[in-house]
Amino acid sequence: MDVVLEAHELRKYFGSVRAVDGVSFTLNHGEVLGIVGPNGAGKTTLLNLISGVIKPDSGRVYTNIGGKRIDITGWSPPRLARLGIARAFQVPNVFTGLSVIDNIRAAIIGRKRQYYTLKSYDGGLEGVDEEAWSILGFIGLTDKYALQAHELSHGERKLLDIALALALKPKILLLDEPTAGLSAAEKDLIVNLVKRMKKEAGKSIIIVEHDLDVVFQVSDEVMVMYEGRILAKGHPDIIKTDPKVRALYLGEEK
Numbered sequence: 001m002d003v004v005l006e007a008h009e010l011r012k013y014f015g016s017v018r019a020v021d022g023v024s025f026t027l028n029h030g031e032v033l034g035i036v037g038p039n040g041a042g043k044t045t046l047l048n049l050i051s052g053v054i055k056p057d058s059g060r061v062y063t064n065i066g067g068k069r070i071d072i073t074g075w076s077p078p079r080l081a082r083l084g085i086a087r088a089f090q091v092p093n094v095f096t097g098l099s100v101i102d103n104i105r106a107a108i109i110g111r112k113r114q115y116y117t118l119k120s121y122d123g124g125l126e127g128v129d130e131e132a133w134s135i136l137g138f139i140g141l142t143d144k145y146a147l148q149a150h151e152l153s154h155g156e157r158k159l160l161d162i163a164l165a166l167a168l169k170p171k172i173l174l175l176d177e178p179t180a181g182l183s184a185a186e187k188d189l190i191v192n193l194v195k196r197m198k199k200e201a202g203k204s205i206i207i208v209e210h211d212l213d214v215v216f217q218v219s220d221e222v223m224v225m226y227e228g229r230i231l232a233k234g235h236p237d238i239i240k241t242d243p244k245v246r247a248l249y250l251g252e253e254k
């Protein structure tokens with residue numbers, strides 16, 4: 001299995017808090033890696049380190065996107081996006097005053113403008129509409145195209161946030177708690193979307209999730225974090241029965 005992303009001994013402390021304390025892992029091409037763990041385990045900090053939102057105290061991040069191993073430690077989010085690594089946020093990052101379709105259009109135009117400044121512009125703004133509608137259909141919000149983002153339900157805003165990440169045409173997609181605060185039915189929509197982004201769109205995905213059921217449904221591999229470290233990593237069936245993991249979640253609501 002080809003590795004697309006590799007973290008090596010990542011470390012980030014906030015004062016005496018060891019948020020991420022020597023984490024190494026690999027993400028395989030076309031697979032979904034689920035990261036679980038209790039609040040404060042370091043999951044969001046780990047995604048922040050990988051997506052360039054913060055820099056690690058030590059450790060490296062590598063990617064093999066494009067066939068060659070590159071060190072991307074500390075790269076900014078826009079630079080990572082150009083390379084093919086995009087991030088959706090725990091708190092949706094949409095423009096609340098724009099319509100749903102215009103949010104997606106804006107994200108696509110933003111991507112094209114970035115290429116433009118790099119002198120590798122891919123053909124003007126033609127195709128923006130077609131692409132926007134195609135992404136809208138893929139996430140299942142076609143009926144809601146004219147609504148302003150603030151008129152969407154929380155679950156729909158989460159879907160739109162993922163759409164904005166998809167508009168960057170990423171090869172690797174990082175999702176931070178995409179089902180947080182959602183109803184069971186809305187969670188199913190996200191589960192289905194993650195599966196289709198992997199199968200139909202060929203994305204490699206890291207999904208940070210509090211909900212174990214969601215993670216077990218979508219992940220090829222699950223990594224359990226606790227106090228900044230990896231407690232266990234493996235196939236969902238193995239992780240489900242791991243005594244350390246069961247002890248960690250005993251008494252917690254799922």
Ligand SMILES: Nc1ncnc2c1ncn2[C@@H]1O[C@H](COP(=O)(O)OP(=O)(O)O)[C@@H](O)[C@H]1O
Nearest residue numbers: 014017019037038039040041042043044045046
């Ligand atoms: N910017 C920050 N400043 C200080 N402490 C932080 C900061 N970000 C996270 N932390 C601390 O690092 C630890 C891990 O946080 P986080 O990565 O958000 O965990 P999770 O996403 O697993 O809930 C927590 O103790 C949190 O309070």
Ligand SMILES: [Mg+2]
Nearest residue numbers: 043044045090
């Ligand atoms: Mg978090």
